[in-house]
Amino acid sequence: xxxxxxxxxxxxxxxxxxxxxxxxxxxxxxxxxxxxxxxxxxxxxxxxxxxxxxxxxxxxxxxxxxxxxxxxxxxxxxxxxxxxxxxxxxxxxxxxxxxxxxxxxxxxxxxxxxxxxxxxxxxxxxxxxxxxxxxxxxxxxxxxxxxxxxxxxxxxxxxxxxxxxxxxxxxxxxxxxxxxxxxxxxxxxxxxxxxxxxxxxxxxxxxxxxxxxxxxxxxxxxxxxxxxxxxxxxxxxxxxxxxxxxxxxxxxxxxxxxxxxxxxxxxxxxxxxxxxxxxxxxxxxxxxxxxxxxxxxxxxxxxxxxxxxxxxxxxxxxxxxxxxxxxxxxxxxxxxxxxxxxxxxxxxxxxxxxxxxxxxxxxxxxxxxxxxxxxxxxxxxxxxxxxxxxxxxxxxxxxxxxxxxxxxxxxxxxxxxxx
Amino acid sequence: xxxxxxxxxxxxxxxxxxxxxxxxxxxxxxxxxxxxxxxxxxxxxxxxxxxxxxxxxxxxxxxxxxxxxxxxxxxxxxxxxxxxxxxxxxxxxxxxxxxxxxxxxxxxxxxxxxxxxxxxxxxxxxxxxxxxxxxxxxxxxxxxxxxxxxxxxxxxxxxxxxxxxxxxxxxxxxxxxxxxxxxxxxxxxxxxxxxxxxxxxxxxxxxxxxxxxxxxxxxxxxxxxxxxxxxxxxxxxxxxxxxxxxxxxxxxxxxxxxxxxxxxxxxxxxxxxxxxxxxxxxxxxxxxxxxxxxxxxxxxxxxxxxxxxxxxxxxxxxxxxxxxxxxxxxxxxxxxxxxxxxxxxxxxxxxxxxxxxxxxxxxxxxxxxxxxxxxx
Numbered sequence: 001x002x003x004x005x006x007x008x009x010x011x012x013x014x015x016x017x018x019x020x021x022x023x024x025x026x027x028x029x030x031x032x033x034x035x036x037x038x039x040x041x042x043x044x045x046x047x048x049x050x051x052x053x054x055x056x057x058x059x060x061x062x063x064x065x066x067x068x069x070x071x072x073x074x075x076x077x078x079x080x081x082x083x084x085x086x087x088x089x090x091x092x093x094x095x096x097x098x099x100x101x102x103x104x105x106x107x108x109x110x111x112x113x114x115x116x117x118x119x120x121x122x123x124x125x126x127x128x129x130x131x132x133x134x135x136x137x138x139x140x141x142x143x144x145x146x147x148x149x150x151x152x153x154x155x156x157x158x159x160x161x162x163x164x165x166x167x168x169x170x171x172x173x174x175x176x177x178x179x180x181x182x183x184x185x186x187x188x189x190x191x192x193x194x195x196x197x198x199x200x201x202x203x204x205x206x207x208x209x210x211x212x213x214x215x216x217x218x219x220x221x222x223x224x225x226x227x228x229x230x231x232x233x234x235x236x237x238x239x240x241x242x243x244x245x246x247x248x249x250x251x252x253x254x255x256x257x258x259x260x261x262x263x264x265x266x267x268x269x270x271x272x273x274x275x276x277x278x279x280x281x282x283x284x285x286x287x288x289x290x291x292x293x294x295x296x297x298x299x300x301x302x303x304x305x306x307x308x309x310x311x312x313x314x315x316x317x318x319x320x321x322x323x324x325x326x327x328x329x330x331x332x333x334x335x336x337x338x339x340x341x342x343x344x345x346x347x348x349x350x351x352x353x354x355x356x357x358x359x360x361x362x363x364x365x366x367x368x369x370x371x372x373x374x375x376x377x378x379x380x381x382x383x384x385x386x387x388x389x390x391x392x393x394x395x396x397x398x399x400x401x402x403x404x405x406x407x408x409x410x411x412x413x414x415x416x417x418x419x
Numbered sequence: 420x421x422x423x424x425x426x427x428x429x430x431x432x433x434x435x436x437x438x439x440x441x442x443x444x445x446x447x448x449x450x451x452x453x454x455x456x457x458x459x460x461x462x463x464x465x466x467x468x469x470x471x472x473x474x475x476x477x478x479x480x481x482x483x484x485x486x487x488x489x490x491x492x493x494x495x496x497x498x499x500x501x502x503x504x505x506x507x508x509x510x511x512x513x514x515x516x517x518x519x520x521x522x523x524x525x526x527x528x529x530x531x532x533x534x535x536x537x538x539x540x541x542x543x544x545x546x547x548x549x550x551x552x553x554x555x556x557x558x559x560x561x562x563x564x565x566x567x568x569x570x571x572x573x574x575x576x577x578x579x580x581x582x583x584x585x586x587x588x589x590x591x592x593x594x595x596x597x598x599x600x601x602x603x604x605x606x607x608x609x610x611x612x613x614x615x616x617x618x619x620x621x622x623x624x625x626x627x628x629x630x631x632x633x634x635x636x637x638x639x640x641x642x643x644x645x646x647x648x649x650x651x652x653x654x655x656x657x658x659x660x661x662x663x664x665x666x667x668x669x670x671x672x673x674x675x676x677x678x679x680x681x682x683x684x685x686x687x688x689x690x691x692x693x694x695x696x697x698x699x700x701x702x703x704x705x706x707x708x709x710x711x712x713x714x715x716x717x718x719x720x721x722x723x724x725x726x727x728x729x730x731x732x733x734x735x736x737x738x739x740x741x742x743x744x745x746x747x748x749x750x751x752x753x754x755x756x757x758x759x760x761x762x763x764x765x766x767x768x769x770x771x772x773x774x775x776x777x778x779x780x781x782x783x784x785x786x787x788x789x790x791x792x793x794x795x
Contacts, residue, residue: 278794287794290787297786300793301713301738308422308712315423326708333705384694390704391697395677398692 009057013039013064021070023247027256030249031073031104040073040103044087048095049103069245071253074105076260077147082109082155082174084228089212089221094174098153105256110151111229112142112175112199113222117415120385122157122226123167123219124404124414127201129158136160136173136206138181141198146263148184148197151177156206157222160215162410169409170218174210181205191371195263230380269365270372270379271334272341274303276362277348286348295347299340306333325394332386335377342373421489421719432493435470439501442466445764448624451504452767455617456582457626463505467537473511474535477519482532488656492663492718499667502624502767506540509579512660513653514541517587520649520656521603521641530585530605542583543653544574544630552654552780554598554647561590561604561637568604568639570612570632576778580628581617583608588637589650601646604637611635622774624767655732658779659721662714662735665775669710669743672768673703676750683755696753703749710735710742730792733785740775740782747772 002008020033034040035049042061044050053061065072079102086094101107118124127140138158148154154175161169175182181204186194213221242254277296281287287296313327346353349361356367377383391397404412424432442462451458467473476491477483491511498507511534518530518541533539549556559572570590580586586608592600606613612635618627641649677700680691690696717735720728747769751758758765776782 282794293790294783294786297737297790300789301734301786302709304716304734305709305713305738308716309708311420311422312712312715319423321423325704326712329705329708332701333709336705384698387698387701388694390701395697395700395704397677397681397697397700398689400692400694401688 004053004057006057006060009042009053010060010064013042013061014067017064017068017070021068023069023245023249025249027071027249027252028104028106030071032100034073035100035103041083048087048099069243071243071249073103074256076257078109078111078151078155079105079107081111081225081228082153085155085172085212085221085225088224089172091209091212093209094212098174107152108147108150110145110148110154110177110197110199111225112145112148112154112156113225114142114144116141116143120382122222123170124409124412125157125159125170126414127156127158129160129171129173129206131160134208136171136208136211138173138175138201138204138206141200143187143196143198145184145197145199146195147260148177148199149186150259153177154182154199155225157218159409160218163408164216165405165407166409166412167219167405168216170213170222171211171215172213172218172221173206174212175204175206176210179204190374191266191269191368193263193266195266266368266372269368270338270375272338272373272376273345273365273369274299274337274341276365277341277344280345280348280362280366284348284350286350289347292344292347295340295344299337299344302333302340303337306330306337309333325390328390328394331381332383332390335383335386338373338376342370345369420716420723420725422715424489424493428489428493431490432497435494435497436500438466438470439497439503443501443503445502445767448502448504448767452623457579457624458504458506458582464537466505467507472507473515473537476511477515477531477535481527482535484535487722488659488718489722491660492714495660495664496667496714499664499771500671502668502671502771504624506542506579506582508625508660508664509542509583510534510540512657513543513578514583514585514587516656516660517543517603517649517653518605518640520652521587521646523641526605526640534585539584540579540582541585541587542577542579543587543589544577544580545589545650545654546576547573548575550576554601554650555596557589557591557601559588559590559632560593561602561639562593564636568637569634570604570606570637571634573629573631575618575627575629577628577630579626580630581615581626586613586630587640588632589646590637592644595644598647600644601650602643603640603646603649605640606632606635606637620774622770624771625774625778651729654779655729656721658732658736658785659714659717661775661779662710662732662739663718665739665743665772666707666711666714668768668771668775669707669739669746672743672746672750672765672772673700673707675765676700676703676753680753699749699753703746706742706745710739713738727792730789733788733792736779737782737785737789740785743772744776 016037016039038049038051041049042051042053043055043058046052083099083102086098113122115125115127117126129136129138154177156173156175157170159169160171181202183200185198187196187198188194242257243250281296286292309326310330316324345366349366352361353366357364360367392399471484472494474483475486475494479485515534518527534541547556547558559570559574561568561570570588586606588604588606589601590604612633614631616629618629620627680696681689683690713735717731720731750765751769754763754765757763
């Protein structure tokens, strides 16, 4: 067999699309065709709905889809993390049962990792997984669970052994969310939205074949999920937009995107809306205030230099250079930008920043910025954790002496969670 | 826009870094900064000629190598890192760019080859006693006298002004104001009527001079009364050059402070294991990397003729001003008591950070300039 080249991949996918694509198909019907052909996830293995192509060819395949407006497989949300984790660690049973319906978008997933008592210290999870006969019984609470109320399946990290150190006692399960022992309650945020949920387990059941890791290896599997989450973080944050084309399949895709993106609709405000600053400063006349000009300039310098830093990291990667420090700073810098943007929007709006909703500046958008920005420096790893990661991994500084990694988890002091 | 260095540029940087580490250890910096000239003419000539430094960005037609601001930026960054005591910034980043911007073809052919060859040092005298960096602060006058001119007035804050062989001077037609009537001139450093006094500088590694012209004979450089545009261009280029020099110094300070805290033990453990130290080190990395991105972008913007250059040059300078000084403040703090002593090297860069922060306008001034460009 000859090695695939850019040209061969392009002509092959083009020919297949020309023969099969039709906007009049149903979304799931079309995606099943994609799954069968392997063009929905060309970098996946052949026996699991892919074509074993190197990942670098994905952009060519995407280009060809975009060229004729063909819809792709379901990519948004936690389902992609589920797929990556199952491909890396799942059994054939898991792959058979879940992968196709992930790609078709029929199943929705959620991630059950964070707990009220363990945010940054995720390996300190205390949700219990106890064996009863050959089943697992789950009790405890998870939090910050996006789309839990819609999810069919959950990726669950729970403690199965309390007599070993914290990283060694975890197990990784796939949990059926539609069962009586699972209760989902929305978690209202300081900005009025409720994008996340609290999930309570009361004797929820996991059948034995739904264990993904060996008991004790749950942390290793969770690391795979988290790695893909970090890698995809920018994609998750970017705004998915449906095609404006006409046709049944586009209507169905737009509805899917609207549902998936619903929890993220305040995310642009969370990042500070730097894009609105100049326009707002001009329309309020504050552009002529020398003090505010200085603050705006500080913001623009931050946001431009951050953008150029990201471009440097990408350019170095494209050249095949080893990753430099510039690639690890984006998350922390985005917090600085968001905070400075909130400061600037406050100065620009003045007393209008006291009001919200339809009474507020820009029909409440400015107020939403001011009360959403605090999430930026917390979600996905706090600024403090980011600084530790930078100092330990990039600058090779020593870790703080650890007090909990070598003793049985049952002896580790932990939070008392109100029940 | 270019966002990465080519393998050849990386190799060039590595060669320079090795050379400067060997030729400009801090012992040598301390020796030279205590001299009146501020550099060793023979050693500088040798280093310059070996590496072809002052000819780097001079076009081949004028005896140089024809590289751009990308390469000049690399040289300046490495010199900022090594705190090299040499009249490079004055000669290459100021006088050469001024001659390239203002001079006629004939004048470039006459003046630049000896600069490229490392035989002539030069500087650009534009600021006066108020230290301003704009056309309106120029009061030195140039009066026609036969085929030459007579300069009268006093320039100040002139980098390497007390030693430069050739001085490019910005002066005005008597009675003119603002951007009108400005012209560039060249004067020999040792010409009659040129009284040069070295100023006592806080940053001893960057020498400044006050130069009084009393009917000193000068030659017009380029077109008479058309100096405003080439002056603005020269200042923008100087800002980009300085920003690149500054990020080199900031990165060196950051690395030295990091190395020190990793070695320093208190309370039975390395102080680099305390989160308060680690957080500071992470913040320093962020500051320096963002400032580097801005400085590199500005150099690329110069090479690629970006029309946003006036804003980008000011942005890079403002960003570097804050990053370098903040890094220097953190670096002293991370060293603790020893960081405040003369024998520890941190203060050498701290003072360079301070002088660079102010030179050609501080961060407030350049934030405002950037806003002016982006709002009109």
